[in-house]
Amino acid sequence: MVLIRSIIRPGQTSTVLSELLSAGFPAVTKMDVYGRGKQKGVKVGEVYYDEIPKEMLLMVVKDEDKDDVIRIIMKYARTGEGNFGDGRIFVSPVEEAYTVSTKTTGL
Numbered sequence: 001m002v003l004i005r006s007i008i009r010p011g012q013t014s015t016v017l018s019e020l021l022s023a024g025f026p027a028v029t030k031m032d033v034y035g036r037g038k039q040k041g042v043k044v045g046e047v048y049y050d051e052i053p054k055e056m057l058l059m060v061v062k063d064e065d066k067d068d069v070i071r072i073i074m075k076y077a078r079t080g081e082g083n084f085g086d087g088r089i090f091v092s093p094v095e096e097a098y099t100v101s102t103k104t105t106g107l
Contacts, residue, residue: 001094008077008087
């Protein structure tokens, strides 16, 4: 199992979630987050924004599903020809997962 954390533009979130659901990946945790990437924020006129709103999607999936999930996020989170701030995806191993209600392990 792997944890996929994707940080994407808020305007792309509904499309990404819809495509993940259509592909059979309904389990997602979504959080509003703020931050900046390599571009170090955005300057508009005299105003500098270094806390840019984004959405973080968290998913735990089977190892064999990792590439499909990443492909979907990459395809639908991208704007136009790809712009700074389109997002990042981080993948981490998950050793164990438990369902509290049923006391079962795994996905």
